[in-house]
Amino acid sequence: MGFNGVREWANAVDAGRVHLTTFRKTVASASTVANDFVDYTYFAGNPPANFYASAPLEAAQVESIRGIHLPDVDNQFIKSITAMSAAAGATNTTNQNQRHTLCDYLLYYPFVDTDAVGEQQDMIQTVSIPRYTSGQIMCVAQSASSAVGSFTVSYTNQDGVSGRTSQLTYTKVVSGGGTLVSSTTNAVSGSQPFLQLQAGDTEARSIESVTMVSAGGGLMALVIVKPLIHFVTTQECRRTTTGNLESYGAATYSESVIQRRPVEIKRGAVVGVVGLGNAGSLASSVLVGTLQTIWSN
């Protein structure tokens, strides 16, 4: 159960039912494209990089060590998030203005070959979705990709109905792994973090197969996540090194109850961040933040 009121929420901290952790992720040096989403879990830092490296097409759960560390308790809620984005260099400004979504990473199917046109790539259901009954599907590049491909995904929806087919989705040309390659459904421009499902469906429980309609020239992982909360970073943090030495930067802070709704993080959650920058490449920039959680008795 959650909290019975303001008193219980406020008392949790004094009672020691609170956890503070930092996260620091450095986007890889390969250029990313403005308005492309990136999966920050894919990049180095703390927690360590999550490359979705397991048996191809076989359902797997992300190792807990790849997620932002959280205590192993029930009835845990986000108390606050603070975030800043450090520029790759003293003159870099392309990592400003990012939107972020904190997600619980539930299940993934790695190494989908985006060149296998016409071939149905069947997934192997070795494990089922944990913690929730369904989630949203992300398509995360696991390599550079050279072409704009297109594909559909066959999946089981939130109600357990199998054989559902996603909208035709375009992939992207990317310089390296970590970018979400799912584009809009009617063009290669634009981005969407999650796959557009068959009409009437809201989430997916598992993925049965992928069919490439045109070749994308790379590899991708299909990842089912549960979006938890959105936040932003605005101005990049940096200091000039020539001329008039000037410092730039901004922090964003959100606190549950007062500013945001309290969001539960399920026991065992593997929590990471999906982001999008609209000012240019995020390469070598650093996302740093604190996540504070509290839990009830």
Next chain:
Amino acid sequence: MGFTSTDDMILQMTSNGKADSHILQKTLVAAGVAGHWQHLLTSPGNIPAATFGGAELTFIPTDNTWSEGAIPIADQTSPATKHLTAAGASIIAAAGAPWFVQFVDLVGYAKATTTNVSTTGTKAITMTPIAATASNVDRYPNGEGLRLCVAAIAAMGANAPTMQINYLNQAGAAKATLAGCVSTASATNGTILNSGNAANKYGPFLPLAAGDTGVSDIVSLVWGGTAHASGSVAVLLCKPLGMPVPLPATGLFNVFDYVNTLPSMPRLKNGANLTALVYNTAATTSGGTFFASLDYAYGG
């Protein structure tokens, strides 16, 4: 007691003078390590650098009369409870931004030096468990809400052993911090060794066993793997106070309003020994300047 209402808080602060402010200033003793938390205890300033006196592997309680320096906080016997109403911080350093600053009440420490750092194995720590008396060391009854970290109090030598702390939790049960946490090789003086930017690094505090909400006794520090070639550490027993203050850029002074958070107004217990931990996103320049302001008020 504290304040009966917001009106009472205003009355106490404006009519009765039950409010005060303090500044903490430090000159960073060494470069901060990227992705690591850093304590300021060994950095000179006002208050001065601590030397961590006392016997080896023995818990030394600290309060705001600590002989090595502490921020003075009003009447320590008053039944009126004191509360932080705002706190701000600033760092002036050519590199290292952005930072976070977490204020903590340092309840005590146990230091380990020489062969207690340069050899692996279990280093037993002598400590009288925290109880629920009126004594300053028991200001968090049975250690409720207390957290642990392992701090470098001198430059560390090569190698990064694993570290684990055996402790008694708030109920007196024997527990251990998360296994597998690794230290940082060749860390600078001031580094929180359990934090960092890699796998098996956790900051600012070592994760307690599942469900634990506090620490009443530090039983031992266990080093594994290959020992640090040299160095000195202190196991710090802290109570985090309030939200971390983010500092996006050098020279920026950022103030956090602790009245309008929830829970609001972190309590300064009688005897509170206020200090701060700093998170370095990049490597912070040695000799950088740290400032913090702390506003508190009390009623009753």
